[in-house]
Amino acid sequence: MTGQNLQSRKPASRIESVGTFVPQKRLKISDLVENKQSLALKKLQLLTGIHQKAVCSDGEDTKTLAVKAAMDCLKFSSYRARDLDMIVSCSISRHLDGHVYHCEPPVSLYIKNAIGAVNAVNFDVINACAGMLTGVYIADNFIRRGKIRNCMVVSGEYITTLGNHATGKIRSLANPELASLTVGDAGAAAIVERQSSEANGLFYLDFFTLAQYSHLCTARQKRSFPYPIMKTRARKLHRVSVSDSKNIVQKALENSGLTMDQIDYMIPHQTSKSAIKAGLKQYENFFKAKPGNTIINLKNFGNTASTSHFLALYCCLQKRKFKPGDRILLLALASGLVVGVILLTMDDLVERYG
Amino acid sequence: MGSVIEMVAVAENGLFFMGNRYLKLAAAAARRCLLNAGRKSKDMGMIVNTGVYKDNNLGEPALASLIQKRIGAVSTPDLFDNKVCKFFAIPFSFDINNGGCGWMSGLQVVDGFIQTGDIFSGMVVTCDTEPFGTLFTNYKYHPLAAAVILSSGRENAGFIDFQSKSFPQYRNKYKSYVVWKHGNGRKMAVNELKVDIQEDFVDLCVKSALTTLENLLKSSKLKLSDIDLFIPSQSPTGFVEKLAQQIGMADRIVQMNHKNKEYFTAGPALALEKVWRNGSFRRSRYIVFLSVGSGITTACALYKNK
Numbered sequence: 001m002t003g004q005n006l007q008s009r010k011p012a013s014r015i016e017s018v019g020t021f022v023p024q025k026r027l028k029i030s031d032l033v034e035n036k037q038s039l040a041l042k043k044l045q046l047l048t049g050i051h052q053k054a055v056c057s058d059g060e061d062t063k064t065l066a067v068k069a070a071m072d073c074l075k076f077s078s079y080r081a082r083d084l085d086m087i088v089s090c091s092i093s094r095h096l097d098g099h100v101y102h103c104e105p106p107v108s109l110y111i112k113n114a115i116g117a118v119n120a121v122n123f124d125v126i127n128a129c130a131g132m133l134t135g136v137y138i139a140d141n142f143i144r145r146g147k148i149r150n151c152m153v154v155s156g157e158y159i160t161t162l163g164n165h166a167t168g169k170i171r172s173l174a175n176p177e178l179a180s181l182t183v184g185d186a187g188a189a190a191i192v193e194r195q196s197s198e199a200n201g202l203f204y205l206d207f208f209t210l211a212q213y214s215h216l217c218t219a220r221q222k223r224s225f226p227y228p229i230m231k232t233r234a235r236k237l238h239r240v241s242v243s244d245s246k247n248i249v250q251k252a253l254e255n256s257g258l259t260m261d262q263i264d265y266m267i268p269h270q271t272s273k274s275a276i277k278a279g280l281k282q283y284e285n286f287f288k289a290k291p292g293n294t295i296i297n298l299k300n301f302g303n304t305a306s307t308s309h310f311l312a313l314y315c316c317l318q319k320r321k322f323k324p325g326d327r328i329l330l331l332a333l334a335s336g337l338v339v340g341v342i343l344l345t346m347d348d349l350v351e352r353y354g
Numbered sequence: 355m356g357s358v359i360e361m362v363a364v365a366e367n368g369l370f371f372m373g374n375r376y377l378k379l380a381a382a383a384a385r386r387c388l389l390n391a392g393r394k395s396k397d398m399g400m401i402v403n404t405g406v407y408k409d410n411n412l413g414e415p416a417l418a419s420l421i422q423k424r425i426g427a428v429s430t431p432d433l434f435d436n437k438v439c440k441f442f443a444i445p446f447s448f449d450i451n452n453g454g455c456g457w458m459s460g461l462q463v464v465d466g467f468i469q470t471g472d473i474f475s476g477m478v479v480t481c482d483t484e485p486f487g488t489l490f491t492n493y494k495y496h497p498l499a500a501a502v503i504l505s506s507g508r509e510n511a512g513f514i515d516f517q518s519k520s521f522p523q524y525r526n527k528y529k530s531y532v533v534w535k536h537g538n539g540r541k542m543a544v545n546e547l548k549v550d551i552q553e554d555f556v557d558l559c560v561k562s563a564l565t566t567l568e569n570l571l572k573s574s575k576l577k578l579s580d581i582d583l584f585i586p587s588q589s590p591t592g593f594v595e596k597l598a599q600q601i602g603m604a605d606r607i608v609q610m611n612h613k614n615k616e617y618f619t620a621g622p623a624l625a626l627e628k629v630w631r632n633g634s635f636r637r638s639r640y641i642v643f644l645s646v647g648s649g650i651t652t653a654c655a656l657y658k659n660k
Binding site: 092093094096099100101102103104105106108109110112113121122123124125126127128129130134138141142144145147207208209210211212214215217218219220221222223224225226228230244334335336337338 | 401406407409410411412413414415416418419420422423427428429444445446447448449450451452453455456459463466467469470472485486487489518519520522525528529530531532533534542543544545547647648649651
């Protein structure tokens with residue numbers, strides 16, 4: 001953004017709790033590829049690092065995923081649903097009652113009603129795979145201005161239907177619909193609250209849209225096909241997102257008075273193992289340093305779109321990987337092309353998980 | 355004090371009848387707004403798109419990023435190569451969906467980022483077009499796009515307060531969704547947009563809007579008679595008339611009568627553009643924006659001119 005106020009500021013907010021919901025049903029990546037398809041395609045599992053992904057069963061949809069994640073989040077929270085001041089739903093998918101695409105009312109209204117957040121204002125944010133981080137950015141702004149005390153940022157991604165058009169049609173790794181096979185269903189929620197201590201919390205948030213690349217990944221409905229279709233120029237998208245995000249991450253670190261090796265954990269958007277590793281190598285050459293750990297959480301979930309950062313964060317919390325004081329970099333790389341950086345210091349949140 | 359409205363512009367369905375109609379209309383409104391304000395696209399720190407009905411229900415990327423590209427707010431490599439440059443002149447774009455109140459939610463979010471100094475100016479764009487051309491039932495919104503530029507306010511002028519409230523008990527009064535219509539014989543199977551609206555929706559919208567308006571007046575310690583101008587949603591049909599009956603100040607409520615055309619998310623922006631052009635916006639001291647939409651969701655904003 002063009003702002004004048006880009007220096008790292010005192011944290012106004014922190015992540016108070018995180019919750020997720022992953023459907024029980026699993027689909028192996030190897031099952032998606034039919035025998036008649038090329039051998040190269042069989043390397044998909046090796047390339048992406050995705051062994052299986054979660055898939056919604058009958059009765060599960062965007063709303064149920066989001067509501068179950070929200071309830072899980074409240075389980076770890078000191079807030080009750082009626083204490084929430086704001087609910088922001090950030091999913092790309094808007095499928096309710098099974099496969100029915102809903103335009104109105106907003107998904108956040110259904111979530112608010114289902115969890116009983118009677119006092120919360122609500123709206124939906126749509127920003128591709130950067131949706132939830134965009135929601136956190138907006139929530140932090142409302143909290144910084146004293147308009148709200150807390151906000152639940154929530155998303156339910158029912159996106160495996162994207163693969164319905166792609167399955168059986170893909171003959172090579174260059175097919176623009178290949179990425180549709182890597183997506184998985186999941187729900188995630190996080191409560192962002194006003195921060196009292198200056199030592200922890202979200203201390204840097206900044207986002208940019210490099211719109212010249214906005215055509216590289218698109219998902220839309222078609223008149224004559226019941227499910228949405230996604231087309232991605234994956235190689236170019238990966239190339240430009242790594243090359244153009246380096247300066248943005250550098251600026252974030254400089255403004256926060258940090259270097260890359262002072263970041264304990266980096267959580268990038270979860271697309272593909274080989275892409276993340278290749279990107280990390282380029283980052284290492286550019287920064288002459290690397291973060292302590294980079295989280296890759298693809299094996300059992302696939303790319304879960306806007307929920308991927310918080311699903312990865314949740315898994316790490318449950319495995320007790322973090323300790324208070326750890327610096328975490330959440331890196332949004334989403335179609336648009338959206339590049340966003342959120343830097344946070346972990347606090348006693350770790351004690352409630354695992 | 356919050357941000358001020360620097361310019362508003364609209365683009366109506368004209369020559370934009372072929373493909374990507376949403377994008378063409380929205381970009382036309384955005385370009386016109388920038389031109390009238392004498393601004394460059396790169397001056398915008400944030401672009402928020404708030405339309406609900408878009409071509410083929412585009413899921414990603416955010417339509418705002420496509421609008422950003424169309425108006426030329428793109429980064430250049432030299433900007434990145436310049437090691438001295440700490441602040442990149444690149445906007446951040448995303449979509450907000452809050453039904454008929456989306457435009458107001460967009461204004462509130464952009465106003466917030468201006469207030470905290472993250473950006474100097476931002477643009478809220480909105481538009482609605484039929485997602486699948488003529489394949490719809492009960493959808494009656496006229497294609498219209500609007501763009502508004504907000505910028506850092508002067509003292510004692512700009513947005514003072516935003517109030518929003520939803521009434522989920524009425525969530526079934528208005529619904530819109532896409533159904534898959536199976537083909538038979540010569541008919542192809544297609545996606546079709548359906549809008550279900552119940553008879554009492556308009557009355558409930560008025561009732562809900564008055565509750566939110568009351569909250570706004572209470573929090574700002576103003577009386578109804580202090581408000582010089584009301585800029586309301588122009589849908590659902592009959593809302594503005596019924597609101598005028600309830601408030602009792604019909605001459606202060608901006609109503610757009612355009613040959614029975616119904617305007618959706620861009621309706622209040624169109625009303626704003628009318629009073630912007632005829633000068634009554636600048637002559638008014640206190641202005642209230644009042645939006646309603648499915649949910650039922652209501653949003654109110656108080657704006658003060660110096």
